[in-house]
Amino acid sequence: MLLDQQFLRIPGPTPIPPSVQRAMAQPMIGHRGNETSELLRSIKPRLKKVFGTDQDVMIVTGSGTSGLEAAVVNAVKPLDEVLVIVTGAFGARFVKICEAYGIRVHIYEVEWGKAFDPNEIRNYLRRFPEVSAVFATYCETSTGVMNPIHELASAVKEVSDALIIVDGVSCVGGVETKMDDWGIDIMVTGSQKAFMLPAGLLFIGVSERAWKVIDSNPNRGFYLDLTKYRKDLDKDTTPFTPALSLLFGLDQALAMMEKEGLENVYGRHTLMKEMVRAAFMALKIPLLTNDKDASDTVTAVQPEDFNAEEFRKVINKEFRLSVAGGQDRLKGKIFRIGHMGYCSPADVLQTLSMIEIGLIKSGKNIELGKGVAAAQRIYLEKGENMR
Ligand SMILES: Cc1ncc(COP(=O)(O)O)c(C=O)c1O
16 A cells, blocks of 8 residues: 555545645745735635635635634624524534524434435414524535525515525535525625635635625624624735645635636535436445435435444555544434545546445455446446546
8 A cells, every 4th residue: 555645535624735735835934924815815705616606715714613603792792592404414513603602493304315305494484473583504424414604594584584504514615505686784705615626725715795684793702703804804914823734725716716716616516416326226325314315515315234333444444545434413323425625536446446346345145347347337427527
């Protein structure tokens, strides 16, 4: 085995493209100088495109969870009533954050592995007219579900003025996101997933409507007070020392996404999902989600007759191939394959091929090549634009 070779197919952090790695190795610059301002000036409009918004997207140093916390602390006050839609471990995280701030939480929980139905959310909300914000997860990484975020706001608006706050950590940048058209008030994502960067940056899109609520909130905390970021971003700077190396990397990652074309980036992710799903279906190994609810960025596999954790160990030992295990109540019951960011159909074919060997070595009786062939067929059918 090559000493420093590994195949990272977890749903984040994801592999870093060499040109992004090189960009991040640039010598440090002064964070209050012109070069940093120029960098931010160049990044601002490009992030807006990825988020599908006319509003500036805030850039904060922190992990994805601090983005969720920023949304909570800025948009909601202690004792406010909110609705959190829980479709897995990350929806549950919103509940924990809200509770930590003394916010009153109504939980609408959906069976893990399924997406929520916006009409049901609307009907549920009728009972709670005081709810001031609805929290949802775009891609629920723990189950591989992509929720119908594009339909959420219009359903909610029929019965409520609540803000729509979305965790897009594990998919924005890899799937279509139209904050303004869809009526999303706050959208959060992190750098270590579809943006092809290490962890450490988070991006927060905020609607005009949400800014009004945030501006009138008397207690927005300190570091995560988004009004500070808005004021400084307006002047092409940041309130605190930015993670400059990551900004160098972001500049290059955005350039890569632009060169490929955002529509093609999204098409590539859909194609990779279909390839992975076709492979497991051909191998007759169950998937946790149905086709309609499946995420373009992560696929959860639910083995029935072999042990998910043992299998993960086998492929790691054999090839240093990492896939993720299940979280929380799905621990030991599923494994999850990340196919986002710096990941191509070629990577998917290689991963599936290694997985088939791992399955054989885990004692599963499969016909070698059957899954790979199914994925190859999808590629030949639908992969025209991938070159
Ligand atoms: C959907 C989602 N939300 C939030 C997070 C938390 O991000 P972080 O671990 O960077 O705090 C993750 C991380 O996997 C995620 O997938």
